[in-house]
Amino acid sequence: DTEVTQTPKHLVMGMTNKKSLKCEQHMGHRAMYWYKQKAKKPPELMFVYSYEKLSINESVPSRFSPECPNSSLLNLHLHALQPEDSALYLCASSQDRSSGANVLTFGAGSRLTVL
Amino acid sequence: GQNIDQPTEMTATEGAIVQINCTYQTSGFNGLFWYQQHAGEAPTFLSYNVLDGLEEKGRFSSFLSRSKGYSYLLLKELQMKDSASYLCAVGMDSNYQLIWGAGTKLIIKP
Numbered sequence: 625d626t627e628v629t630q631t632p633k634h635l636v637m638g639m640t641n642k643k644s645l646k647c648e649q650h651m652g653h654r655a656m657y658w659y660k661q662k663a664k665k666p667p668e669l670m671f672v673y674s675y676e677k678l679s680i681n682e683s684v685p686s687r688f689s690p691e692c693p694n695s696s697l698l699n700l701h702l703h704a705l706q707p708e709d710s711a712l713y714l715c716a717s718s719q720d721r722s723s724g725a726n727v728l729t730f731g732a733g734s735r736l737t738v739l
Numbered sequence: 740g741q742n743i744d745q746p747t748e749m750t751a752t753e754g755a756i757v758q759i760n761c762t763y764q765t766s767g768f769n770g771l772f773w774y775q776q777h778a779g780e781a782p783t784f785l786s787y788n789v790l791d792g793l794e795e796k797g798r799f800s801s802f803l804s805r806s807k808g809y810s811y812l813l814l815k816e817l818q819m820k821d822s823a824s825y826l827c828a829v830g831m832d833s834n835y836q837l838i839w840g841a842g843t844k845l846i847i848k849p
Contacts, residue, residue, distance in 0.1 A: 655835065664842075669835075669836060680833075680835055725770055726830065727787065728837075732780065
């Protein structure tokens with residue numbers, strides 16, 4: 625299995641809703657990432673988990689809350705979002721290598737629209 | 740600061756060769772990656788260079804010069820399916836962080 629699976633593919637939510645994005649991989653990768661991507665822009669790193677511990681939080685607002693229940697799963701909990709949070713949310717995973725290439729395998733993304 | 744430059748858009752003809760350049764100025768360097776991203780889809784890994792020189796992988800090759808802060812991606816025998824954005828990214832010393840270029844949109848014409 626060489627895939628990263630993200631659900632849902634599309635999500636529309638109001639500013640008062642609470643929702644979650646889910647990500648799953650079975651490649652034995654020990655690093656998992658959340659990225660945000662706006663149209664025609666490169667991906668922006670949000671969070672990194674390494675061996676199920678939060679390693680990087682790129683000053684993301686608290687209305688985004690990541691969770692890594694186990695080495696295969698990564699969630700992003702959403703609450704009280706703003707319309708400007710509308711974007712493609714990409715999950716990725718990689719082998720957690722201390723040297724050499726940490727090649728990212730991306731999921732297909734969850735397209736989020738906040739009304 | 741961190742800076743990666745690549746052309747915004749390029750056009751090429753089916754069957755031809757195209758070279759997409761990337762220049763970078765970053766505080767760290769742990770290799771340079773090229774990813775392909777079709778519209779509305781996730782990026783997929785194409786190549787990784789950490790030493791100077793050319794890496795060839797089928798129709799795609801990638802070159803790196805660390806002293807010049809320069810890389811290029813060479814695509815040969817272009818096919819319509821190569822129409823996509825090509826993202827250059829520099830790995831930073833933390834090993835998780837990538838500095839991404841804005842991407843080059845490649846348009847292939849028949």
